[in-house]
Amino acid sequence: MNDRRRRMFMLPLAACVMLSACASVGPDFSPPSPPPLPSAAFPADFGARSVGLVPGTVDTEWWRSFDDPALTSLIQRAWAANHDIGLAAARLDESRAMLRESRQGFLPQGSAEVGHENRRRSEVETPLGQSRRSETYRGAIDASWEIDLFGRVRRSAEAAQAEAGSREALLRGVQASVAAAVAATWFELNGLDAELSVMADITQSQRESLHLVEDLVEAGSANALDRLRAEAALRAVEVVAPELEHRRNVAFNALAILLGETPQTFVTPASSIARQTLEVRSITVGDPAALLARRPDIEAAELSLAAATAHIGIETAGLYPQIEVQGSIGFVAGSLGSTGGSSALSSVLAPLFRWSFLDTGRVRARIAASEARAREALIRYDQTVLRALEETDNAFGAFSTAGTALQLRYQEASTTQQAADLARAQFSHGEGIYLDVLDAERADFASRRALVVARTNQRLAIVSIYKALGGGWVTCTRADVDCAGASGDSEGRIIGFVPAP
Known part of the structure; x- marks a missing residue:
């Protein structure tokens, strides 16, 4: 190729490269507008007002507020071994690898080839005066580069990056869910142990009666x-224990699976049943805008919408020509010693113009499908936001109800215990009838058991709040990494453990 022809080819090529740096067909992604949110902080304008919920930075490591080293250990073990987290981490690694692959589209692609051919021709196909045996050495480096004139490669990288970000957010969401599930199962297990302890006391009391x-x-x-x-009355109490034992076994097995262990080999850490009362003075809950920015499922839904929007551009690029530059440099020689000479050198530089203009019907159908998927992703985002707000409001309501119920259960337990003691004392001195004693004891036993359940429900309500607020996660994908979460704000934590009455 002479200089004149080279200039005639390179000038349009340079112009295409410059255009490709700024041109991308298809819509650009912009974050969707969230639904109308309460103007004030949680939860004054967001559902019923609950005592103990205040604005402020949400505590990421909220489980430490329970002052339970066993719970902290269980959550860290679950983050390192839980199978759902492992699956989410593997999907994240896959999406990151696909992102690296998509970014290679900006670079030339090429391959190297070296070959040797030793051929013996027949007499018929051999020209006169030439040898029937020929030997050929070949070597070449081939390369091609797509000029991203209409942004197909750029949109592909955008989609891959958004999908990788969505997978990362989903991983954090799984971590938050696992932390909440471990805490809830642990508190349920402790609550059942406390119930069994109460039932043992009740059974002993009924035997004495x-x-x-x-x-x-x-x-x-x-x-x-x-x-x-x-x-x-004794038999009615004794029949409760097997049911509680079964429920405890179910909770024990669930906790073992959350930690990636078999129920047969899993051993729970020691727990303190004596300290059952938890006074909650304040829980920081942030504000609605921070909720939308913090919850992993909302972030994942937004990034999925970004990926779907980028796919529209990928399909739209199919309506336009695809320009590619192909080149090759190598040698062809009849002997190994001639491969280094200039006479064996060969090269090719060829532009390639490809346009499937007869296939526009299929391309437009794919564009319409991508647009429909983008609308679906937008609807899914709005649905995710609404469900997050619903879950948060429900968690606030459950927390308020649990606190009120616990206070009433304390009062009930105190009253029924006094009534039962008085009825037993009167009957032992020959006063009253035994039916009064039975009624008083039934009320006492029911209130004691209900108090234990109310204490468990209070803890479960706190777990539900932090799960709804999106707290409790770190990016931890390796079992040999300490999965300690980010340090939370010490203000407004759950404080004030008081002894049970």
Whole structure:
């Protein structure tokens, strides 16, 4: 190629390169507008007002506020071994690899080839005076480069980057869900242990009552009906323990699976059943705008919308020509010693213009499909935001209800315990009837068990709040990495543990 022809080719090529730096067909992504949000901080204008919920930075490591080293250890173990987290991390690695591959589209692609051919021709196909045996050495480096004139490569990289970001957000969401699930299961397990302890006390008390009635029957101060009632009350209490044991076994197995272990080999850390009361003075809940920016599922939905928008540009680029430059440089020689000479050198530089103008119907159909997927992604984003707001409002309501119920259960337990003690004392001194004792004990036992359940529900409500607020995650994809979350704000944490009455 002479200089004149080279200039005639290079000038248009340079112009195409300059145009490709700024041209991209298809719509540019812009973050969607969120739905109308409360103007004030949570939760005054967001559902019912709840005592103990205040504005401020959400505590990321919220589980440390329970002052339970066993819970912290369980969450860290789950982050390192949970299978759902492992799957999400593998999907993230896959999307990051695809992102690296898509970015290679900006660079030339090429390959190298070296070959040797030793051929023996027949007499018929061999010209006169030439040898029937020929030897050829070939070598070449081939390269091609797509000039991204209409942004197909650029949009592909945008889509891959958005998809990788969405997978990363989903990983954080799985980590937050696993942390909440571990905490909820741990608190449920502790609550069932506390219930079993209460039922053991109740069973022992009913046995003592049965022995007392039997003594009174022998002394003539009670009748056989009283003894039957006392025995029936004991059996009614004893039948509860197997059900609680089954529920505890289910919770134990669930906790083992969350930590990636088999129930047969899993051993729970020691827990303190004695300290069951948790006074919550304040929980920082942020504001609606921060919720939308913090929740991983909302971030993942927004990035999925960005990827779907970029795919519209990828398909739209199919309506326009594709320009590619191909080149090759190498050698062709008849002997190994001649491969380094200038006479063996060969080169090719060829522009390629490709345009499927007869295939525009299919291309436009693919564009329409991409636009429909983008509308679907936008609807899914709006749906995710609304569900996040619903989940948050429900969590605030559950927290308020749990706190109120716990206070009432304290009052109920205190009253029924006094009534049961008084009824037993009167009956042991020959005053009143045993039916009054049974009624008082049933109320006492039911209130004691309900108090334990209310304490568990309070903890579960706190877990639900932090899960709804998007707290409790770090990017941890390797088992040998310490999965300690980011330090949270110490102000407004759950504080003030007080002993149970």
